[in-house]
Amino acid sequence: MPSRETTRVAVVGYGYWGAKHVRVLCGLPEVEVTVVDQRPERLDEARRQFPTATTAGDLAEVLDHVDAVVVATPPTTHAQVALHALGAGRPTLVEKPLATSVEDAQAMVAAAAERDAVLMVGHTFEYNAAVWKLKEIIASGELGSVLHIDSARLNLGIYQSDVNVVWDLAPHDLSIISFLLDDMPSSVSAWAHHDLGHQHVDVAYLALDFERIGTRAFVRVSWLNPNKVRSVTVVGDRKMAVYDDLSEIDRIRVYDRGVQPKAAVGLHLTGGPVGYRTGDVVSPHVAFREPLLVQDSHFVECVRTGRRPDTPGERGLDIVRILSALDHARLTGHAVPIDWHDADRPLPARLADAAPVLAGVVLNGEVAS
Numbered sequence: 076m077p078s079r080e081t082t083r084v085a086v087v088g089y090g091y092w093g094a095k096h097v098r099v100l101c102g103l104p105e106v107e108v109t110v111v112d113q114r115p116e117r118l119d120e121a122r123r124q125f126p127t128a129t130t131a132g133d134l135a136e137v138l139d140h141v142d143a144v145v146v147a148t149p150p151t152t153h154a155q156v157a158l159h160a161l162g163a164g165r166p167t168l169v170e171k172p173l174a175t176s177v178e179d180a181q182a183m184v185a186a187a188a189e190r191d192a193v194l195m196v197g198h199t200f201e202y203n204a205a206v207w208k209l210k211e212i213i214a215s216g217e218l219g220s221v222l223h224i225d226s227a228r229l230n231l232g233i234y235q236s237d238v239n240v241v242w243d244l245a246p247h248d249l250s251i252i253s254f255l256l257d258d259m260p261s262s263v264s265a266w267a268h269h270d271l272g273h274q275h276v277d278v279a280y281l282a283l284d285f286e287r288i289g290t291r292a293f294v295r296v297s298w299l300n301p302n303k304v305r306s307v308t309v310v311g312d313r314k315m316a317v318y319d320d321l322s323e324i325d326r327i328r329v330y331d332r333g334v335q336p337k338a339a340v341g342l343h344l345t346g347g348p349v350g351y352r353t354g355d356v357v358s359p360h361v362a363f364r365e366p367l368l369v370q371d372s373h374f375v376e377c378v379r380t381g382r383r384p385d386t387p388g389e390r391g392l393d394i395v396r397i398l399s400a401l402d403h404a405r406l407t408g409h410a411v412p413i414d415w416h417d418a419d420r421p422l423p424a425r426l427a428d429a430a431p432v433l434a435g436v437v438l439n440g441e442v443a444s
């Protein structure tokens with residue numbers, strides 16, 4: 076609401092992640108927070124931790140008295156809660172994944188458009204300075220053509236009750252990879268398994284083909300791994316880069332390493348069909364700010380100014396479309412094409428109109444700042 080000094084935000088869902096939103100929002104200037112959770116014990120905890128926040132057991136109790144809503148409830152409830160908020164014209168930030176079906180995500184985007192209300196999806200990694208730096212490195216051409224991207228998000232849990240490991244963890248990888256490449260996959264394949272006899276798959280291997288730009292990505296997600304791994308490796312034909320989200324000091328490393336056919340000059344040749352080139356490993360400085368703080372500050376700015384978010388509802392819908400195609404691929408065992416020209420929102424004009432990119436990709440896309 077542009078004319079108000081203070082922005083009143085309701086955070087619906089005070090669980091593991093909603094509590095982080097409340098911490099971040101309570102620290103922002105001129106923001107008042109109302110915590111909404113259907114569990115009274117969570118509201119007691121919220122009052123203990125954040126005495127300045129008010130609390131309520133149901134969004135309906137407070138919707139008339141807030142300017143904006145953050146939805147941090149389990150994914151299967153996102154659509155219902157967000158449609159309630161959007162129906163009242165409230166700018167709404169919804170955690171990833173935007174929804175658990177394409178139809179629900181479309182309904183949310185349509186409701187926002189109907190009310191001219193801001194709808195933003197919480198793709199936290201698109202507000203992460205290390206991801207911006209990696210995008211900048213790819214766009215600069217330093218890595219050469221991107222041959223493939225390999226992303227791994229492994230841990231012991233946290234097992235979710237309402238979605239499987241693909242819908243829980245892979246939204247991050249899909250948002251990071253499509254953001255880095257500035258493109259969407261033309262087809263997807265998936266293999267997944269439920270090791271614990273649990274109703275939801277807990278280990279999955281995903282493949283994304285970016286036919287238009289001649290590259291591909293592989294994603295591993297698991298709730299059943301002893302080690303926590305959060306890494307994205309970009310393999311270029313000149314250099315390679317690794318983004319390790321768990322590293323405090325060198326989140327990004329650029330390896331001047333590669334493999335080339337033996338015929339190439341100046342290589343140290345081995346007995347095999349290729350020669351290996353090894354050079355420096357460089358870790359560029361990344362001025363890091365907590366991504367959730369960057370994201371929620373951006374949301375408050377959008378609420379105050381009416382600005383379109385950097386991750387609008389349509390972006391969330393795009394990722395839900397990929398997740399749905401991955402479900403289909405997993406169940407049928409076949410690669411599933413995704414026709415973005417049939418989507419409600421086809422590829423951005425700047426992508427559709429771009430000159431065809433030759434095999435591999437050296438992108439000239441915008442660098443987030």
Ligand SMILES: NC(=O)c1ccc[n+]([C@@H]2O[C@H](COP(=O)([O-])OP(=O)(O)OC[C@H]3O[C@@H](n4cnc5c(N)ncnc54)[C@H](O)[C@@H]3O)[C@@H](O)[C@H]2O)c1
Nearest residue numbers: 088089090091092093112113114147148149150170171199
């Ligand atoms: N962006 C990220 O990095 C990130 C990380 C973790 C989780 N998440 C997302 O955050 C969301 C919440 O995940 P979580 O792990 O905190 O879940 P959680 O189960 O820990 O918490 C959910 C809370 O919502 C409450 N709730 C459920 N339905 C409600 C309703 N209709 N009204 C009010 N309260 C309700 C529950 O009582 C619970 O306290 C999920 O969408 C998840 O995908 C995002």
